[in-house]
Structures are given as structure tokens and as C-alpha cells.
Amino acid sequence: MKTQLAVIVAMAENRVIGRDGTLPWHLSADLKRFRAITTGHWIVMGRKTYESIGRPLPNRTTVVISRQTDYAPPGVLVAGSLAAALEMAADQERVFVVGGEQIYRQALPLASTIYLTRVQATVAGDRFFPAWDSAAWRVVQQSDHSADEKNDYPSSFEVLERVCQPEEPDETSVVSNPFSHRS
Numbered sequence: 001m002k003t004q005l006a007v008i009v010a011m012a013e014n015r016v017i018g019r020d021g022t023l024p025w026h027l028s029a030d031l032k033r034f035r036a037i038t039t040g041h042w043i044v045m046g047r048k049t050y051e052s053i054g055r056p057l058p059n060r061t062t063v064v065i066s067r068q069t070d071y072a073p074p075g076v077l078v079a080g081s082l083a084a085a086l087e088m089a090a091d092q093e094r095v096f097v098v099g100g101e102q103i104y105r106q107a108l109p110l111a112s113t114i115y116l117t118r119v120q121a122t123v124a125g126d127r128f129f130p131a132w133d134s135a136a137w138r139v140v141q142q143s144d145h146s147a148d149e150k151n152d153y154p155s156s157f158e159v160l161e162r163v164c165q166p167e168e169p170d171e172t173s174v175v176s177n178p179f180s181h182r183s
């Protein structure tokens with residue numbers, strides 16, 4: 001079985017995804033979407049995103065990526081690299097990379113799906129989602145959501161599928177590539 005990598009992110013019009021270690025908005029509909037999509041699956045995140053959430057999310061297996069060899073918060077798995085995290089999840093049909101910026105940058109070239117929430121606002125922030133080649137992706141689902149008392153901004157929920165195969169991870173990686181040589 002080949003594990004598919006999906007990225008899930010909420011991004012403002014200026015590509016902002018975070019500010020001061022947290023989300024720069026409250027979007028209840030987006031949190032519900034995140035829960036519905038990721039529940040029952042493995043989620044992979046950077047150490048800073050994990051600390052901003054502060055706990056393992058229920059009904060998911062959480063893998064936290066850190067270079068700290070003694071990092072071991074309870075209730076999560078810790079991996080020393082994205083490749084190591086994906087190796088741990090190699091028996092999963094699909095894994096979700098859930099941020100933040102550092103991990104998205106490493107994961108996007110390997111991803112076959114992006115669950116994107118376009119936050120329809122320009123928002124001040126210090127973390128950004130990387131640009132992607134729009135010719136390499138097509139939007140297969142889209143729905144709009146209004147702002148209201150539980151949602152700071154209007155947003156658009158999109159699912160993007162990669163038109164061609166994602167890149168293979170770097171073969172010089174110290175950990176074997178879970179995406180190759182699987183049938």
C-alpha cells in the first residue's frame with residue numbers, strides 16, 4: 001500500500017497561516033471541517049504547532065516532528081524528521097500534515113491533496129503557506145462560508161488534487177522513503 005500525503009491548512013489572501021505562535025483568527029466552521037477530515041487518521045505536525053495546540057487531539061494519532069532527542073510529551077509519537085514521521089505511518093492509507101510553516105514547506109512537494117481553507121481577508125501574521133504551482137493542481141471541491149459570530153471572516157473550503165505525481169522524497173534522507181517501492 002502506498003501512503004498518500006494530504007496537507008490541510010487555513011490560509012489568508014496574503015498566505016498568512018499564523019501569528020505569535022497561534023492562529024490569527026477564530027473560524028469555528030474551519031475547526032469543524034478540520035475535525036471531520038482528520039478524525040480517525042494520523043496527523044503530523046511540527047513541534048511549535050503541537051505546543052500551540054498543547055495536547056494530543058482526540059481520536060487521532062499525533063506525530064510531532066522535533067530535532068530534540070529528549071522531546072517526549074505524553075500521548076503523542078515523536079519523529080526526528082518528516083521522513084521518519086511518514087515511515088512510522090507507513091501502514092496508513094493516508095496521513096495528514098497539519099502544519100506549521102516549516103513542516104508545510106517540507107511536505108507540500110510530497111503531497112497529493114491539499115485541503116485548503118481560503119480565509120477571505122488580508123491578515124497580519126508571521127507564518128505563511130508556501131506558494132504552489134497552480135498548473136500542477138486542480139480544484140475538485142469548493143464551498144463558501146459566510147462570516148458570522150463564530151467565524152471572523154468569510155472563507156472558501158477547497159480540495160485540490162495534484163494533476164501529476166508528487167515528488168519522491170530526497171533519497172539522501174537518513175530515513176528510508178515510505179513512498180517508494182510499495183505496491
Ligand SMILES: NC(=O)c1ccc[n+]([C@@H]2O[C@H](COP(=O)([O-])OP(=O)(O)OC[C@H]3O[C@@H](n4cnc5c(N)ncnc54)[C@H](OP(=O)(O)O)[C@@H]3O)[C@@H](O)[C@H]2O)c1
Pocket residue numbers: 008009010011016017018019020021022023045046047048049050052065066067068071079080081082098099100101102103104106127
Ligand atoms: N493556519 C493553519 O492552518 C495552521 C496550521 C498549523 C499551524 N499554524 C501556525 O503555524 C505556526 C507554527 O509554524 P512554525 O513554522 O513556526 O512551526 P512548526 O512547523 O509547527 O514547527 C517547527 C518545529 O518543527 C521541528 N522541525 C521542523 N523541521 C524539522 C526537521 N526537518 N527535522 C526535525 N524537526 C523539524 C522543529 O522542532 P524543534 O525546535 O523541537 O527541533 C521546529 O522548531 C503557528 O503560528 C501555528 O498557529 C497554522
